[in-house]
Amino acid sequence: MHNECGIGRSEENLVILQGWSIAKHHALIRAQDEGMFIESTGGRAQVRVNGNAIKEKLGPISSTDIVEIGDYRLRIFSDSGSRVAAPGSIQVPHDGPATDPAPAPAVGAAVATPPASDSTEIATTADAPPDIVVWRERVHASLVKQMDLRRVDVRSLTDAALREKTIELIEAVMDKEYADLPKIINRRMLAKQVLDEAIGLGPLEDLIDDNTVTEIMVNAHDQIYIERSGRIEKSAVHFTNDRAVLSAIERIVAPLGRRIDESSPMVDARLKDGSRVNAIIPPIALRGPSISIRKFAKKKLVGRDLLGYGSINEGMLAFLETAVSERKNIVVTGGTGSGKTTLLNILSNFIPARDRIVTIEDAAELKLVQPNLVALEARPPNLEGKGQVTIRDLVKNALRMRPDRIVVGECRGGETLDMLQAMNTGHEGSLTTAHANSPRDAISRIEVMVLMAGMELPMAVVREQIASAVDMIVHQRRFPCGSRKVTHITEVTGIESGTIQLQDIFHYKVRTHHGADGKVEGTFEATGAIPEFMEELADRGVKIDLSIFRKPAEEY
Incomplete structure (x- = not known):
């Protein structure tokens, strides 16, 4: 006699069931003063009593109640005591539910039988789903x-x-x-x-x-x-x-x-x-x-795909294409899984074919199409702990390779300082990504990563380097509904009183997080601010449609 009866795949249980949906310890029957209680202890298949799934514990259970676990049906018999008898009167086959109910089972036994068909005939082992x-x-x-x-x-x-x-x-x-x-x-x-x-x-x-x-x-x-x-x-x-x-x-x-x-x-x-x-x-x-x-899409994504996914609007896409082609340094930011690398890939394809590009990654992911391209990948140490090549080593080496632009898959540490140096020394139009929750948070993250280089630079110097090197921050966010949106395109305008100044050019204004299809709803809007470098581009003869920067209210 037992106070408890385990049910599951493991041989430790008194009732052993088989199947991919059955856990090693799937359920537990306990004998208490009030009667028999059943608990669900894990597994893919729900534990149901009379067709209703139980969350944790249910009881007391009577002999007329039907307990279902996956393809098995069980009945629980108890005596007037508070112990559960071992199910010695029935044998559950290894590869399927029991084929026929046993004759008078022992008192307190948990009896496993297969589900009945619509015609109330008992299913055979061959009819049961095999594992x-x-x-x-x-x-x-x-x-x-x-x-x-x-x-x-x-x-x-x-x-x-x-x-x-x-x-x-x-x-x-x-x-x-x-x-x-x-x-x-x-x-x-x-x-x-x-x-x-x-x-x-x-x-x-x-x-x-x-x-x-x-x-x-x-x-x-x-x-x-x-x-x-x-x-x-x-x-x-x-x-x-x-x-x-x-x-x-x-x-x-x-x-x-x-x-x-x-x-x-x-x-x-x-x-x-x-x-x-x-x-x-x-x-x-x-x-x-x-x-x-x-995974990365087998189909090469382009800017128009961002429009199709609702991640950006026409004006924002046109602005980003101009900013990349006209050699503005851009940092793509966002949280884990927000699509930073995918967006970086798309932006990189706006780089003119005449430019020489060096890409640097921890694990190669970028797929650029430009002809003059060198792709570098970091390497971990070997068995002896030697031979490691870090992202920082590659950024330093890239400066000797006569690149027009450097694209770093992600800045995570001291290589951020070297990246800023590259942006400030004739490699305009360089791109990278960084983890951050907002454009302002991105500035703080970059400051911390620069300090990780171990140079012990004063914070004022670090901020001056950032303000001088970074032209724009493009922030992407993954919403709870699964959609990804470019929520901010922000310009770095300089430094004032020791604080780096930012101004949003475009932003995504959320109306509701629960739209008709369960997805976030909102609009991409221009803030009305015109980037400071637009005047420089106009002087160089670059054609710019300034209407994309107009606030929605000003369209009427």
């Missing part, structure tokens, strides 16, 4: 065994040859060992999943190919979240185990000459298509290896 993850793990293990037996040297094979050889082995394994797969399992899908996990990125392959997915976040092998249209949702796919996640990470970083292990448990990398990857593994990651992939 394809279990089969994937079995076939994968057999594949590895076959590779070992045949002594396949994967390092000597090209990617195409390895893929062809692996497909051949998977087909042989499935024909020989798994010819009697349940009919409900899609054989082709199972073979593809095994192939992806063996030589690819496992379940991430389909997510990477899905153009609607913009970000992939692997919290644990069985918990993957994705971002679609700016909103985060949980994905139905997951890895077989932690080892499969580690293998995927290694396949990403190995071709780039980077490493990840216990001594270096974090790494920044990129996929072949330029998507940015960050991975972190135990002992730093407590729940298992974690991967974050920020």
Whole structure:
């Protein structure tokens, strides 16, 4: 007799259920003085009593109540005491719900039965949804065994040859060992999943190919979240185990000459298509290896796409195109995931083809189309702790490469001082990004990052450098609804009484955060201020439409 009865996948439970939606410890039945109570302790499948999902705890439960967990139905019987009897009278199969209810169960037993069909007939094991993850793990293990037996040297094979050889082995394994797969399992899908996990990125392959997915976040092998249209949702796919996640990470970083292990448990990398990857593994990651992939659109984005997404208006786009082409130094700011790098990419494409450009990044993401381009990427230290090349080293070296413009993917530290120096010494029209919550906050962030260079400069000197170097700040924000808007285009006008002066040229005025479609609603407006450098451009013969700077009220 027991006071508690655990339900879940783990063998520690008295009632063991199977399935990808069942957690190791999914529910718990407790015997109390008032009667039997059931608690939900985790898992994808909801715990329902008589069709109603329970949040935490419910009771007392009677023998007439139907408890549903995934594809299982349970009934709970209790005696007059306060103990739960072990379910010795029923056996739950490993790969599906129980096929037929047991005869008179022991007092206090939790009895698991399959759901009834519309005709009230009891479903058979073959009718129950099989756990394809279990089969994937079995076939994968057999594949590895076959590779070992045949002594396949994967390092000597090209990617195409390895893929062809692996497909051949998977087909042989499935024909020989798994010819009697349940009919409900899609054989082709199972073979593809095994192939992806063996030589690819496992379940991430389909997510990477899905153009609607913009970000992939692997919290644990069985918990993957994705971002679609700016909103985060949980994905139905997951890895077989932690080892499969580690293998995927290694396949990403190995071709780039980077490493990840216990001594270096974090790494920044990129996929072949330029998507940015960050991975972190135990002992730093407590729940298992974690991967974050920020995808970039396969279609090259241009300025008109910003209009299509509602991120900017015509006047703002025309102004930014003029500012970039006329060599104004711009810092793109915003929070994490606000789209800074994407916006930087679009702005960079406004640079004239005649200019020589040097791009500097931690992990290469920018995709510029200009012919006279040199792309540089930072490098972490090797196993001996040597050979590191930092962003700051690259910025210093770029000054010797005769660039017309320098584009730094992101300023995070001391390289900000070198970037400001470059902007002040004949490299006008340079671009970079920085994390900040507003244009004014961006100035404070730049000040702090300059001090990180360790030069011990007086704050007055730092501010003079910033005011002299930076012409404009373009701030982008990601709203809770998932939409991204350029909320400020701000000019740096100089320094007065020790304070850097800013003036907004354009801003986004929010009307409501809850529009008809659940998205933020507002208008892009000019403030009426005309940038100080417009007069200089007019003197040089640059044609400017000053009407774009007119405040909305002045249009009437």
